[in-house]
Amino acid sequence: MKKIIINGNKPLNGEVTISGAKNSTVALIPASILADSVVTLEGIPNIQDVHSLIEILLEFNVKVEFEEEAGILTIDPSKMISIPMPNGKIKNLRASYYFMGAMLSKFGEGVIGLPGGCYLGPRPIDQHIKGFEALGATVRNELGAIYLRSPEEGLIGDRIYLDVVSIGATINTILASVKANGRTVIENAAKEPEIIDVCTLLNNMGAKIRGAGTDVIRIDGVEELKGCRHTVIPDRIEAGTYLTAAAAMGEEVLIKNVIVEHIEGLVAKMEEMGVDMEIGEDSILVHESSDLKMTHIKTLPYPGFATDLQQPLTPLLLKAQGDGTIIDTIYPKRVNHIPELRRMGAAIKIESDTIILNGPNELTGVEVTASDLRAGACLVIAGLMAKGQTTISGVENILRGYDGIVEKLTALGADIKMIEE
Structure with a gap:
């Protein structure tokens, strides 16, 4: 059984190239x-x-x-x-x-x-x-x-x-x-x-x-x-995942091989929150961003906000000031990451298919389980943000859809490794 272990609260710097979709x-x-x-x-x-x-x-x-x-x-x-x-x-x-x-x-x-x-x-x-x-x-x-x-x-x-x-x-x-x-x-x-x-x-x-x-x-x-x-076109969901990780923990992170118009819904929300980004032709440079503002997310079919990005964005929202909501109109039951984030100390709950968040939150590393692919991405980002050590089980779900996630994050300066038990 594979597990990912993250020692969190380390700044991210450098560049990451997005894989095919x-x-x-x-x-x-x-x-x-x-x-x-x-x-x-x-x-x-x-x-x-x-x-x-x-x-x-x-x-x-x-x-x-x-x-x-x-x-x-x-x-x-x-x-x-x-x-x-x-x-x-x-x-x-x-x-x-x-x-x-x-x-x-x-x-x-x-x-x-x-x-x-x-x-x-x-x-x-x-x-x-x-x-x-x-x-x-x-x-x-x-x-x-x-x-x-x-x-x-x-x-x-x-x-x-x-x-x-x-x-x-x-x-x-x-x-x-x-x-x-x-x-x-x-x-x-x-x-x-x-x-x-x-x-x-x-x-x-x-x-x-x-x-x-x-x-x-x-x-x-x-x-x-x-x-x-x-x-193959670049993976817009992988791009969004690294964008949110960079916004949460980055000092200066360049995300390369991105088709920006494929993630306009996410980029607009991150700008609304106050994330400092420079948009290039096929890259996005994320600067250190503090004093983030909470926002409301509603997932919709393309070109709306992608359902696959609501879970990876959730940890970044937890860092923001104020009250927010997430409503997933595509998969209303896509909430398996919420109990895991609560275990890490997040002020987050579900009320009749609406996710309600209060921030900002200080997350603490604990043992959590990735129940599905994008919940796994959410927990990796939460682990990068958390104080102490986060151990993620259910890693097979993450490896189904993220090419070299441990290597890419290590290259950015994260303290992350995969072990087999």
């Missing part, structure tokens, strides 16, 4: 199997989710090479076979559900175990299924696995209105429709940067997709897709 990567990898020749992905983060996806590809007889240091992933799906994967590795990974759309598109069939990943309350896949069925597929759920089959004549393009804005359902419907006959129109589509990234890859492979990044996406089906090279 986890939430893009986990969709780009399944999208790559739609090609009939080699796809090379650059800027891939060395995280557990990527290794899990590689293991799934190997079971499908896809040839894969991952140069971890360089972040280059080569995928050759030319000898891929369609085999049922009702459980095992595919179940442990939330993003494995993108294989549903990809397998349906490539083979006209698929058996995929229902996804795992972080438990953040109910995450239904009814909109994914709605998309597949609109294209003519038959979908049935048996014993926690989804059985997909397209009709004899193949999938047929159609107009699909998603009842809720869903990144997963938008991407899965795109994957299913790129080789369908005729035109597919997805309305009320999600607009996240990761969706644009996936559509850029697919268009480079020969797909005909227009409107990615808007709420109406049009796809004209093509007969074949070919391999290409593609560089």
Whole structure:
């Protein structure tokens, strides 16, 4: 069992380079199997989710090479076979559900175990299924696995209105429709940067997709897709995580490889709080910031404040003066970090899905558990701020989505290490 140990209250200085986006990567990898020749992905983060996806590809007889240091992933799906994967590795990974759309598109069939990943309350896949069925597929759920089959004549393009804005359902419907006959129109589509990234890859492979990044996406089906090279966008959630750590404990920290417009919601809130930042073209320099003002956070679909950033921002809010609230409209039950912060001495509580904070707080190091990926990021930042030693369990959850977090923070001057017990 891995644990992270942090001796807190140490100033951070230096620079950190943001890795490729986890939430893009986990969709780009399944999208790559739609090609009939080699796809090379650059800027891939060395995280557990990527290794899990590689293991799934190997079971499908896809040839894969991952140069971890360089972040280059080569995928050759030319000898891929369609085999049922009702459980095992595919179940442990939330993003494995993108294989549903990809397998349906490539083979006209698929058996995929229902996804795992972080438990953040109910995450239904009814909109994914709605998309597949609109294209003519038959979908049935048996014993926690989804059985997909397209009709004899193949999938047929159609107009699909998603009842809720869903990144997963938008991407899965795109994957299913790129080789369908005729035109597919997805309305009320999600607009996240990761969706644009996936559509850029697919268009480079020969797909005909227009409107990615808007709420109406049009796809004209093509007969074949070919391999290409593609560089993943930087991880906006990782960028936001290091921004908040730098604002909390930094003297002068430069965060490089950032697309600033992807985190405008966070940057605006941090400026509102009084964080001293210099915004560059693809970097942000954070100066020492004191006398922070408390604010109110409400998470919304992109371009609103990202649900994945409410947990990493919480420790910084605890440093600010006044009363604040956090309302997560995407995952109202995303509150597992709150009891852990209370154990560290935070004046924070939950009242009917609203997180209420009073500040400023002096945090003290204790033993805490990372229940999910972004709760883990929150506790790491809280540990950097706390007096004394913080021991974090559930580290596997953090390693699922943060590439080299211990090394990156150590380089900034944090006293942090990972141990195995």
